[in-house]
Structure formats: structure tokens, C-alpha cells
Amino acid sequence: MIYHETQQRCFTWLISSGLLIAAMAAPSHGQETTSFSTVSASQQSKMVKIYGAGGIKGLEAYQSAFLISEKGHILTAWSYVLDTDYITAVLNDGRKFQATLVGADPRLEIAVLKIDTDRLDFFARNTAVDLESGDRVLAFSNLYGVATGDEPASVLHGIVAAKAPLDARRGAFKTTYRGPVFILDAMTNNPGAAGGALTNREGKLAGILGKELRNSLSNTWLNYAIPMAELNDAIDDILAGKTRPRSVDETANRPDQPHTLHKLGILLVPDLLTKTPPYIDRIRNDSPAASKGLKADDLILFINDRMAESCKTLKNELSLIDQIDTVQLIIQRGQELLELELKLEEKN
């Protein structure tokens, strides 16, 4: 019957067109993938082992890092390990260098170091990739300080479990970073892993391994990395010198009426060393500092996003800020990082 035939022909056409569309929708497979061992071997030359301050009370004196420029700029985690004049960077070939701190961003908890050499392998930031849940990752780091000299960094594997905003505690305290992170099931939350490189399965840089953080809700330790996309602007600022304190000799643009520690109500510890860390000795009652909750023994780390490396530096930076402007301070109280804004009160 004609009706039956037409039905059959339409049905056949339906099936075949459906199959055709489905076939077009299928992603292309069958590409050769490089083995993890090949990828690991090719990225090791970019890894750096950092040794610095610490080595007491469970705070190890080492962490991980990686090269981001041919000329020896190194990206790492900003931590107490860098709290010394003698930071040692050991390259994958075993060469040791004294590293200088170029700058740091305390909110992102990253720092950039520089060593005096060139023609180095590095992770190019402009080819960094973004990751999605389920993507395979490799984490390169010197966790537990297992590798020394020219021994390669350790490599862990895993996947991105989620990409989500961070809300975690460090020790019992919060971290300042609230942006998106890659939550991993690779065990990166280990001593010395912070500052390591997170790559996709092809070895392309995706993020920097975070510090040892505990989740405030579940009380579990978190394996996470900060995506490169969140860091690039800050790294650019650091490289441009924007976090470096301005030179003591700079005389241009000094305001006539700058801030002073006295006006803010801050008395620092006696400046007896070449570079005395700017610890607060006393806060004057009823001062702007007191009203914002600054306390004795607080350590001033950054002033208007510039590193306060010493009492002298801090005073100089302050003298370049007009007293009508706000002073932004990032301070360290114990293990905690706090941000405060100080303003001189208007006199009636």
C-alpha cells in the first residue's frame, strides 16, 4: 500500500538523518596522547626548589616555585619561607642561586623572585590554560623536600574536582584570598608543595599550588591551586615594580603634609638593625590606629600595596602619602593576615 511505503521511507530517512546528526555531534577521538612520563620529563627544567626561613616548630624551611621568564623570574607562594634576606633557589640542574624578592601580593599570597642568570626554560604565562571539572592535572612540587640538588621535583596526578571560590582557614584563621580556585584530588596539601606548578595533562601551566589550608566548614585539609588567570595582573604589577617600596632618595611628589606614624598613633619598635622589621610597639589610645583595632606586636607588611620591608621603608612610604588620603595597611597578627584602612579624623 502506498501509505505503508511512504511511512517506511520516511521512517528510514528519519533514522538515517538522526544517525547522521548524531555522528556529526560525536567529538573526534583517536588522537595520540603523550604519556605522563614524557610530559613530566619535559616540564622539570622549569621547576625551582626554594630554601629560606623556617625549620622550627613544624614550619619547614623550603617550598616550591617555577620559572616564569627566561631571565630568571620565579613565581612562588608568599610565605614565611621568604621572610629572610637569604633566599636560595635551586634549579632543576642543581645550580644554586641567591634569589631576591621582586615583590609580593599578600592577598593572592604569591611572590616573584629573581635570580641572576638567563637562558632558562620557563612557563610562558600567555599560553597558560584554564581547566574544568574532570580535567586531568599534574602537580609538580618539592613536597616534603624529597628532592635536593639536581633531583627532579615530585609529580602527583589527579583531576580538577571543582572550580569554585575559596573560603578556607589557615591554621585557625582565614586567608585573604576569596577568588576562584581549582579544587584538586591530587594530594597537593602537603608541606613544601606551596608554589608548585599545576599543569594540564599536556604540561601546560594552569595554576600555582596553594598553601596548607583547612576548610572551615568540614575541617578537612584542602588541595587547591589558584588559576593563572587570577594572578596575571598582579604578576604584571609586581614585575613593573608596583609593589616595591619607593626609594628613600626619591624626593619628587612628596606631599607638604604627609602622614606620620605619630599622627596615626603608631609607635614602632626601636630601629636598631639595618632592616628592622616594622613591628608595632605601642598604639596610642584614641588614635586612628586604635580605632581600627591595630595592636602591639602587629607586623606591618604592606602599606598601600607596597612592601614595608623595614621601619625606615615604612616611614619613607608614609611620608609620600598625603595626610588627607587613606592609608591601607596589611598586617600580620600571629598567623593571621589583616587588612585595615586608616584615616586621620577630621577635626571639627
Added chain:
Amino acid sequence: MKRLMCWCIFSLAVSALAETNNPSVVAAQEIPPAVIKAQQARIAAIARASKSAISVFAPGGKGGGSGVVITPDGYALTNFHVAKPAGSAMKCSMPDDRLYDAVIVGIDPVGDVAMIKLLGRDDFPAATMVDSDQVKVGDWCFAIGNPFLLATDFQPTVTYGIVSGVHRYQYPAGTLLEYADCIQTDASINPGNSGGPLFNANGDLIGINGRGSFEKRGRVNVGVGYAISINQIKHFMGYLRSGRILDHATLGATVATDEGGRVIVTNILESSDAYRRGLRYGDEIVSFGNRRISTVNGFKNVLGIFPRGWRVPLTYQRDAKTYETFVRLSGVHSPEQLLAKIQRPAQGAPPKPGGERPGNKKPGGGKPEGKPQPPRRPGPPAQAAPKMPAAVAKYFKARRGYANYYFNTLNRNRVWDRFAAEANCQQLDGKWTLSGKIANRGDVEIILDEQEIRADFPQGQVRVDLTKDFDTQLAPAGSGGLLVSLHLWKKLLTTGPAQFGDVYYLGTAPVLNQEGVYDVLVGTRNVVETRFMFDPQSGKMIGLEMYPDLSLDPCEISFSDYREINGRSLPHQLKVRYGNNEFAVVELTNYAIPAQKKQETKKP
């Protein structure tokens, strides 16, 4: 109807379009064949490898761990720290749901390895050992074992991961449990995995799991586990089979990295073999064990994989000159030290002798003499050691300094019986006269008799006084004791290990200028120690080393050109070395040996 069909086509098209716009939605049947194939291969490798994995149970439920069978007759590997609490007899389960008795064979406390033997079968599924130096960072690997003692149904746990590092060094606890040259993996290794196998993706054995890095989370895996490389265990294999308590090696020197990143000798014992081979303070270590050395860890890695007593190649540099040599590795511990470190502390103090002294028993009570005695305290009830099952007791013999003397006798007899069958010199104790020559120097005649040992060498006549100690009779001069060595050699051939003195099986070790490893018997007689080396293929004795003193160079003799004479296989070429020099090559042309074995020795 037409409208319905059009609608069907339309909705199909829409849904297909929706699929192409959402790449994260993939239909189940679209998994690429390569992925399926890889999964099948992984499942097959795990299934094959699991067969040889064992769970080790200490008697009385005192703990346990894992292990792996490596030969069909049941020899298996585990950690020392798993075997120690288990004692000499333990039970092991296999995934075939059976429980087997096992006996301790040999232990390596420094390297944390133990060899045991499962009993009851000669067709155990065995793991295939491969070259662990081929393992690379990033390779897939898996661990099989009994973490958290979950294998109550005898089915082991499998954890998968990648190799995170190779040739890693982990410091010992004191001097034991040093993990040199180990494999680091992020496959989960937890308490209970110890002693178990680490396999490569193919299911071949690359290591024995035993340690991990732990910190704030306590003793649970945090992604960093360590396995002893199987290549290290291969070096120790003969030693483990010998049933002894093994020691690791020291060079007799310490090293450190200098400012320029070179590895330099910072201290050296003048009594060490390294010193006798020319190594001095300040020299740069260039290569050791055929590995380029660039860090102290790298040096320790090489040292950690060789047993005490092995001869290992060393290259060092001084003032731009390079020196290549072989160094005999001495031990880290004395036998007493090693025993002390691994022995368990005594179970409670014995009751103090106290109560009344004889002099106190004066009638009428006198003043007791001496200090007041402490009240006698009974000791804690002695814990009855679990009785060794009869099936295991057959394979166990206790002896001080040995994990299991049974296996030492077994191997000593294996090596000796094979050699003696061809040498066939048992009880030929009479006068032996060896005649030959030393090229370009002259003739040699050596007489080895019951009361008289003498020889005519080109440089003169020499003799050995059998009534005196051998360690000072090193004639002929420059040979290090050739005549004494030949006397001892004849003694072993004619009287056998039982009569020679204390002869034990050392294990297997390399020999200079030869490929592979050789069985070694060590015998002490008349204050000197002699090592006898046997080819494992042919059974022939290929050499000996006679040590007048363990801190001095030995007299080394290589035996070759074995020929059969009257049904006895005897060497016709002797290469003699002493220190850094070749003393002589003796070509023997004639052996005059008594025609028949002595009956009873008639003592005058």
C-alpha cells in the same frame, strides 16, 4: 500522520543540535575504543599481578602486612618491619582464599627487607621482577596489599597512581630502615601495605612498598609513598637466601657537596679498602656503582643498594686526573651491633636474688649482715611463645647471628655438593704436588702435604709453618699469602665444609673482571678468613680471596682452565693478585695427587 512524522524529525533535529552545542554531554556508547582497550589491559594486569600478592599475618593476631611471592617454590619478599613482629613462623594468605604456613629465610634490617618462604606448594604464582631503573616519573603503577588489614576475606586491596619520583633517598630511623634509591609514588600506601608489591602498568614487580611521608594527618597516606626498588633487592637476593642477618655497606669515607656542587671526600678511614685503592681526603667522587654522582643523596643512593662485602666500581678525581678502581664495601655495623639493634627488649626483669643470707639465720636473730635486701618481686608471667607448627619447624634452625640457619646449610650444601661432585677430591689428604711455570719467570713446584707446605718459586723457596698462625705467613713475598691460600684450598677440597672449620654461605656477589654474580662460601681456619667463589651455572670454583686480616687486602686467586684428571676436575691456570697488582699467572702442567682416597687416618 505526516504531521507527526514532521514533528518527530523536527524534535530529533533539535535535540541533535542541542547535543552539538553542549560538548560536556557525551552519550555512553561514544567512549573511544582506545579507552576501553586501556581499561581492559589494566584490569588484566591487575588480575595477573594480584595472584602473587600475599597478606602476612603475625601469630596471635599481633599485626601483619603484605608481601609478594617471587618464585614458584614459595620464596617471597616483605618488609623487615613486617616480618620482625611476626617472628620466625607466620601465616600468609593468597587471593586464592588459602592460608599457608611460612618460615623466615633472611632479613635485611637496614634496607627493611625480609625474605620468607611459603610452604606446601611448588607452583605458587610468582611475580615477574623487571629492571626498576627503567621506571620513569609519570609512569602508571599500582600497589597491592592489605592496608588497614581490610583483607579479612583474603582479597587484597589495589591502589593505582603514578610514579612521582625515582632514585629518592629517605633517611633511616637511627641506622635501620634506610630507603635509598627508592621509588616515590602517589598510589595510596597505608599502614598494612608494608612489604607488599609495587607493580608497573604491565603488572611486573618494580618495588616493595614500605614507607610514606606523613605529617599533620597522622599515619595515613597523603600522596607520598615509597617503595624499595626491586633492583636493590636483586643485589641482596643471594644474601637473603643465605638465612643470615644482613648488613648494608659503607665506603669507609664520608662525603659532602662543596660550593661548586661537587661531591668531595670529607673523611676517610685509613683501614678502609677505599683508602688502599687510593682514595684520599678532598678527592671528588665522579662515579660510583657505574652511576654519575652529583649529590650526596645520589652517593647514598648507590651505597644503599649494595650489600656489605660487594666490590663496586668507583671513579674519582684529584688535580684533574681521573682514577678508576673497584672498592670492597665494608659493613655499617659489627655483627654484635646489628643483633643488638634488632633484638626485642627482655620481657620483664628476673626476680632479684634476695631473702635471707646464710649468716642471718642465727637463732635468736642477730643483726642481718650487709644492706637490707629489697623485697623479692615476682617477675611478670612469662609470655608463652606461640609454638612453631611442625610443618614450619622442619625448615627452621636457630643459630645466633642468623635469621634461619636452615637455609644457610641448605645453600652451603647446594653449592658445595655440586662443586665437589666434579672436583671429586674428598679425603685425598695426602701429598699434593703441583708443577707448573710462571711465564717469563721460571718454573714453580708447590707441595701441599699434611705436615709440610712448601714451594719453589722463581724468586726462591718458601714454606708455611702449620704450627703457627697463618695471618703473618704471607709468602711468597708480594703475593699476600699464596701458599697459605693454596693449602686452605686443598683443605676445603679434601675435607669439605664440615671439617674445614666454620664455613657458611654468604650469598651471591660479583667478581672482578667477570660478568654476573657468584655463589660465595666463607670459611675461617687458623685465624684467617677465606672466601670461595663458585660459578652458579657450572658449579666450578672460579676463585678465592684469603684475608689474613679483614682490614687488609686479601690474596686473590682466579681459577680457570679446569681439566679433568683421573675423574677429578682441577684448575690449570691460577691468576694471583694482591693489592693493586697482579702477582703472577701460574700455568700448572701437572698435578701429582694420591691415587685413592685415604681409608682411616692412622694416627701415630
